Amino acid sequence: MTLPGYLDLAPDVRARFERLKARDVILQVEHLTKQFETRAGRTLALNDISFTTHRREFLCIVGPSGCGKSTLVRILAGLDRQSAGAVLLAGKPVTGPGADRGMVFQGYTLFPWLTVKRNVMFGLEMNNHGRAEAEREALQWLDLIGLGRYAEAYPHQLSGGMKQRVAIARALANQPRILLMDEPFSALDAQTRARMQSYLLEIWRKIDITIVFITHDLDEAIFLADRILVLKANPGEVAELIEVPVPRPRHPRQFAGPEFRATKDRLEALIHPPALGDDADAYPEMPRLTNVADEVE
Amino acid sequence: MAALRVGQSLAPRTARRLALLSFVLPLLLWSAVSYIPFVWHPLILITDPGDVDYFQPGMRMDRADFRTEVAHAVAAHKPVPQGVPANPIYLPPPHAVFLALFTAFATPPATQDGNWLHESLWHSIQVIFWGFVISSILGVPLGILCGAYAPISKLSEPFVEFFRYLPAPAFGALAVSILGIYDGPKIAIIVIGTFFQQVLIIANTTRKLDFSLVEAALTLGTDQRRMLTRVVIPAILPDLYRDQRILLGWAWTYLIVAELIGTTSGITWFITQQARYQHFPNVYAGIAMIGIIGFGTDALLGLLARRLFPWERSIAAQFGASTA
Ligand SMILES: Nc1ncnc2c1ncn2[C@@H]1O[C@H](COP(=O)(O)OP(=O)(O)OP(=O)(O)O)[C@@H](O)[C@H]1O
Ligand SMILES: [Mg+2]
Numbered sequence: 001m002t003l004p005g006y007l008d009l010a011p012d013v014r015a016r017f018e019r020l021k022a023r024d025v026i027l028q029v030e031h032l033t034k035q036f037e038t039r040a041g042r043t044l045a046l047n048d049i050s051f052t053t054h055r056r057e058f059l060c061i062v063g064p065s066g067c068g069k070s071t072l073v074r075i076l077a078g079l080d081r082q083s084a085g086a087v088l089l090a091g092k093p094v095t096g097p098g099a100d101r102g103m104v105f106q107g108y109t110l111f112p113w114l115t116v117k118r119n120v121m122f123g124l125e126m127n128n129h130g131r132a133e134a135e136r137e138a139l140q141w142l143d144l145i146g147l148g149r150y151a152e153a154y155p156h157q158l159s160g161g162m163k164q165r166v167a168i169a170r171a172l173a174n175q176p177r178i179l180l181m182d183e184p185f186s187a188l189d190a191q192t193r194a195r196m197q198s199y200l201l202e203i204w205r206k207i208d209i210t211i212v213f214i215t216h217d218l219d220e221a222i223f224l225a226d227r228i229l230v231l232k233a234n235p236g237e238v239a240e241l242i243e244v245p246v247p248r249p250r251h252p253r254q255f256a257g258p259e260f261r262a263t264k265d266r267l268e269a270l271i272h273p274p275a276l277g278d279d280a281d282a283y284p285e286m287p288r289l290t291n292v293a294d295e296v297e
Numbered sequence: 298m299a300a301l302r303v304g305q306s307l308a309p310r311t312a313r314r315l316a317l318l319s320f321v322l323p324l325l326l327w328s329a330v331s332y333i334p335f336v337w338h339p340l341i342l343i344t345d346p347g348d349v350d351y352f353q354p355g356m357r358m359d360r361a362d363f364r365t366e367v368a369h370a371v372a373a374h375k376p377v378p379q380g381v382p383a384n385p386i387y388l389p390p391p392h393a394v395f396l397a398l399f400t401a402f403a404t405p406p407a408t409q410d411g412n413w414l415h416e417s418l419w420h421s422i423q424v425i426f427w428g429f430v431i432s433s434i435l436g437v438p439l440g441i442l443c444g445a446y447a448p449i450s451k452l453s454e455p456f457v458e459f460f461r462y463l464p465a466p467a468f469g470a471l472a473v474s475i476l477g478i479y480d481g482p483k484i485a486i487i488v489i490g491t492f493f494q495q496v497l498i499i500a501n502t503t504r505k506l507d508f509s510l511v512e513a514a515l516t517l518g519t520d521q522r523r524m525l526t527r528v529v530i531p532a533i534l535p536d537l538y539r540d541q542r543i544l545l546g547w548a549w550t551y552l553i554v555a556e557l558i559g560t561t562s563g564i565t566w567f568i569t570q571q572a573r574y575q576h577f578p579n580v581y582a583g584i585a586m587i588g589i590i591g592f593g594t595d596a597l598l599g600l601l602a603r604r605l606f607p608w609e610r611s612i613a614a615q616f617g618a619s620t621a
Contacts, residue, residue: 077516099518109513112608113531123517126527154608174517 009245010259017243020054020226024090026177026210027053027076032085034071045071047235049085053178053210058201060225061214064271068236069214073182076212077103090177099127102171106183108163110155116166117142117151123174141169144203161192165199172203178210186216194252197223201250218267222260223250230270239270324391331390338382347378357383389578397578398585407570414567418586421552421563424480428487428555429548433541436495441537443496444503445529457496465490465551469558478559486555491548498544502536503529535602535609542598549591 009017034046045068053059061069074080076087078097087094089101102123110119117138124134142148145165155163164184171179185193197220204211215221221228225244232239245259254260307315330337341363346352349366358366363380370377384390389397401414412420443450465486472482506529514528530537556565564583571579602609 079512079515097512097515097518099516101516103513103516105509105513107509109509111510111513111528111532113534113606122514122527126514126517126519126523156608170517180516 009243010247013245013247016248017226020057023055025052026055026090027212028088029076030086030088032072032075032087033083034068034075034080035083044235047237049236049238051229051238051241053212055210056208058204058211058213058224058226059229060221061212061229061231062216062218062221062267062271063231063236063239064233065216067231067233069231070182071236073180073212073214077101077180099123099174100177102174102176102179104164104167104171104179104181104184106186108155108160108167110163110166110170112155115152115154116147116158119155119166120170120173123170127174137173141173145169145199160188161196164188164196168200168203172207172209176209178212181211181213183214183216185220193220200224218264218271219255221267222246222263223252223255228267230267232270242266328391331384331388334382338384340383340385341380342383343378343380345379348375349378352378357386386575387577389581393578394581394585397582401579401582412566417563417567418590421556421565422590424483424555424563425487425548425552428484429491429545431484432488432491432495432548436492437499437537440496440499441503441530441533443500444506445525450500454497454500457493461493461497466554469554473559480562482558483555483562486558487548487551490551491544494547495544498540499537502540503533505536506532535606538602538605542595546591546595549587552587
């Protein structure tokens with residue numbers, strides 16, 4: 001059986017992308033460059049990155065380790081400054097962190113001294129919403145993520161997956177234009193991660209939010225994304241921007257589908273290019289370290 | 298006993314037993330030295346002076362001298378002096394000290410203008426309290442600011458670092474000439490002894506703050522002013538509290554020196570008076586009193602921490618025995 005090209009979009013998928021591209025541009029990244037100055041010398045972490053994201057788009061960013069994914073998303077969040085280039089959010093340049101961009105981190109960053117409810121209220125209070133209003137909204141968010149029962153619990157009483165759900169609610173309660181997520185599920189076990197992916201898609205469908213999601217898990221990227229921005233390392237540059245041909249609504253069943261596999265093959269080829277020369281390079285001759293005569297294979 | 302393993306955790310019962318043992322063992326050692334006649338006992342307590350003219354009942358003699366006198370008496374066929382092995386007067390047995398812990402409170406002051414023991418103790422507690430409060434009012438905010446803001450740290454910490462090597466008692470004479478002879482200089486010594494350590498310790502605690510919490514707060518739209526009050530301070534509060542407990546312990550160690558400055562006062566006055574009259578059980582009781590108050594305060598503060606910081610697992614674990 002021949003796989004369809006990852007560029008061949010079914011008519012309904014094509015129509016969905018046309019609708020997506022007709023929406024406003026929320027995020028515009030233009031010729032973004034980031035250089036780190038360290039004692040050891042300079043690292044060009046990001047080199048001339050450009051892309052745009054439309055309203056309510058789900059964009060995943062993948063790439064080999066060290067290609068600058070975290071650096072990119074931190075610049076989008078305003079936690080780091082770029083060396084050159086610009087980030088425009090709804091047309092306005094980003095100059096620092098702000099409530100219009102929510103972020104969910106890889107590590108657990110809930111405030112341990114606040115209850116789950118107060119964590120979700122935090123951003124609202126920081127943006128001068130009244131206490132009562134903040135509380136009402138927080139409880140709504142907790143219901144939406146299915147953790148209403150845990151409103152008065154402290155973060156250390158929650159499992160990893162629950163913590164990340166609260167972190168998502170905390171970021172979304174501020175009603176940001178865009179939600180930035182840096183490998184938010186990578187510390188979770190496989191089942192929890194799969195459930196979190198479905199949760200996230202569910203939330204994304206229900207509210208007006210644009211998501212930029214970093215992952216190193218290609219299945220996760222294909223399952224979630226409208227488009228996947230593939231970066232390559234040294235220096236971090238855009239390798240390709242892939243429009244995911246897998247139809248929505250997504251279901252784990254599709255992992256075996258032809259579009260899914262075609263996309264994954266393409267991503268694999270981009271991220272793990274076949275080794276140059278012969279295999280000897282990849283698997284150097286290894287000395288035998290056992291005295292047992294028996295061969296295991 | 299099982300081999301010691303790094304990081305080994307104990308069953309609550311074992312932990313409690315060992316904790317009890319840490320008090321019982323020194324007490325056993327002290328009892329052994331005090332009550333078993335052939336352990337140490339370098340002196341002879343004279344019960345009957347016999348015919349030796351300078352002996353008196355209740356006198357403590359060197360063993361060798363006593364034996365010489367006994368030999369003389371035997372040789373001269375005179376009444377032989379009697380005595381029992383004894384420890385030096387500065388090592389009273391446990392029961393005498395425990396008794397003194399109670400009787401000392403009931404003993405009226407030796408002089409008209411003297412203080413009862415509870416008055417002396419209360420005076421000491423007040424000196425410690427004010428010394429620690431004044432130090433904390435200045436030291437805690439400065440420490441937090443140093444930990445949170447690099448320019449403030451660079452501007453103040455090098456000097457504080459230098460100053461903390463100057464021993465607080467060295468400022469005694471100076472403090473007396475500026476603040477008089479009563480409580481002023483005593484409180485000042487405790488402030489000097491505590492403040493500089495406090496700034497450095499709290500600055501370090503603040504610097505150890507998990508920076509990802511600050512970044513998370515930034516992405517939620519927290520401004521710089523509220524970053525300090527709503528994120529930095531609450532985040533370090535349990536550690537800050539722990540630091541304060543340790544610092545309070547240090548403040549107690551400056552107490553005796555502080556109370557010797559100017560007019561001797563408080564528990565130090567009691568201890569020095571009792572030592573002058575050779576009431577050694579009272580001396581030990583006075584010293585033990587400081588330990589009991591200090592240790593008791595710290596234990597209370599530890600229990601309070603559980604109420605104050607319900608989210609802190611390390612505190613919960615510290616007292617895990619009763620919560621589990
Ligand atoms: N603060 C920093 N100072 C110096 N160099 C840095 C700094 N942060 C990142 N870098 C460098 O920038 C490059 C990109 O790092 P980044 O963390 O963005 O990669 P990543 O794509 O997120 O990697 P991973 O998949 O492992 O998370 C790396 O070479 C890294 O060494
Ligand atoms: Mg990263």
